[in-house]
Amino acid sequence: MASEFDIIRKYFTREAPTADLGVGDDCALLRPDPGMLLAVSTDMLTAGIHFFPDAEPGKLGHKALAVNLSDLAAMGAGPRWATLAIALPEADEKWIAAFAQGFFRLAGRWRTELVGGDTTRGPLAMSVTVMGEVPAGLALRRDAALAGDDIWLSGATGEAALALAHLKGRVKLEGAALEACLVRLHTPEPRVDLGVRLRGLARSAIDVSDGLLADLGHILEASRVGAELAWDKLPRAKALADCPDKALADDCLLAGGDDYELLFTASKSKRAQIEAMGRDLEIPLALIGVAVSGDPVVRLRDTRGKVVSSPRKGFDHFA
Numbered sequence: 001m002a003s004e005f006d007i008i009r010k011y012f013t014r015e016a017p018t019a020d021l022g023v024g025d026d027c028a029l030l031r032p033d034p035g036m037l038l039a040v041s042t043d044m045l046t047a048g049i050h051f052f053p054d055a056e057p058g059k060l061g062h063k064a065l066a067v068n069l070s071d072l073a074a075m076g077a078g079p080r081w082a083t084l085a086i087a088l089p090e091a092d093e094k095w096i097a098a099f100a101q102g103f104f105r106l107a108g109r110w111r112t113e114l115v116g117g118d119t120t121r122g123p124l125a126m127s128v129t130v131m132g133e134v135p136a137g138l139a140l141r142r143d144a145a146l147a148g149d150d151i152w153l154s155g156a157t158g159e160a161a162l163a164l165a166h167l168k169g170r171v172k173l174e175g176a177a178l179e180a181c182l183v184r185l186h187t188p189e190p191r192v193d194l195g196v197r198l199r200g201l202a203r204s205a206i207d208v209s210d211g212l213l214a215d216l217g218h219i220l221e222a223s224r225v226g227a228e229l230a231w232d233k234l235p236r237a238k239a240l241a242d243c244p245d246k247a248l249a250d251d252c253l254l255a256g257g258d259d260y261e262l263l264f265t266a267s268k269s270k271r272a273q274i275e276a277m278g279r280d281l282e283i284p285l286a287l288i289g290v291a292v293s294g295d296p297v298v299r300l301r302d303t304r305g306k307v308v309s310s311p312r313k314g315f316d317h318f319a
């Protein structure tokens with residue numbers, strides 16, 4: 001049976017070339033570049049709440065890091081380091097090896113170095129803390145949107161939530177639609193390069209993890225503005241467009257969660273630059289609405305300008 005220290009040494013100790021000191025001591029020692037602010041974020045995944053207890057470990061390793069990298073992206077920060085706290089019910093080395101492989105594959109792609117953590121026995125859960133850097137003054141905060149800003153969304157929302165609805169038996173997806181939705185749910189792609197490129201272009205940003213309307217609501221409240229969204233401009237993935245249960249598809253689109261897309265606002269004067277950047281990164285960017293002065297509420301309008309009533313707002317662990 002592997003001991004705690006065997007597990008750490010074998011599976012979670014890797015070179016961390018840019019850290020002064022990585023895994024193995026009481027603390028890691030890190031040196032942010034001059035002029036950069038350290039952006040720090042933690043997200044926890046718990047069995048039975050965020051994933052099924054029998055979820056594939058490689059995909060969990062990916063997702064545990066991906067959801068955190070998404071937070072850095074939403075701040076305009078480039079990833080540097082991460083720590084991983086993990087509770088394991090048993091020392092199942094096959095499981096741990098697969099988890100570590102999923103984690104480090106994504107970490108390698110975005111040059112994120114694992115520099116520490118904690119390993120304990122307990123009900124399966126993992127918490128990753130990421131540390132990234134953003135030049136002082138260029139962070140994309142939630143409180144910086146201005147009335148008149150364009151509202152943009154990367155990719156499309158709703159597929160992860162539709163996959164979850166399928167797994168819970170609320171809808172039956174098949175073939176390519178099922179495949180596309182499951183990929184979005186289990187192995188989301190954090191928009192790291194987009195977040196970094198939005199520095200100086202976007203005014204405010206958030207990553208969509210709790211649903212499009214709910215997360216837009218966070219920007220609106222922090223910035224004290226309202227929003228007008230164009231119903232027909234909201235990007236719809238094929239699986240949602242083809243879904244026979246229209247009410248479910250709309251709910252996933254607006255309030256599903258687990259999307260890890262970036263929602264951002266920018267001055268109208270940046271439109272051409274943003275479009276060019278999206279083409280350059282090959283990331284679809286949709287102009288979905290405009291920030292307006294007034295209460296922090298979202299008005300969703302159809303093509304004739306009529307307000308479309310919106311369903312439940314988003315995901316809240318305690319609601």
Ligand code: ADP
Binds near residue numbers: 119
């Ligand atoms: P301490 O008791 O001083 O907190 P630990 O015995 O918990 O240290 O951990 C030993 C070293 O291994 C520390 O550097 C810690 O950051 C690292 N570590 C523990 N668990 C993990 C993990 N899951 N991933 C990465 N590093 C880890």
Ligand code: MG
Binds near residue numbers: 119
């Ligand atoms: Mg410890």
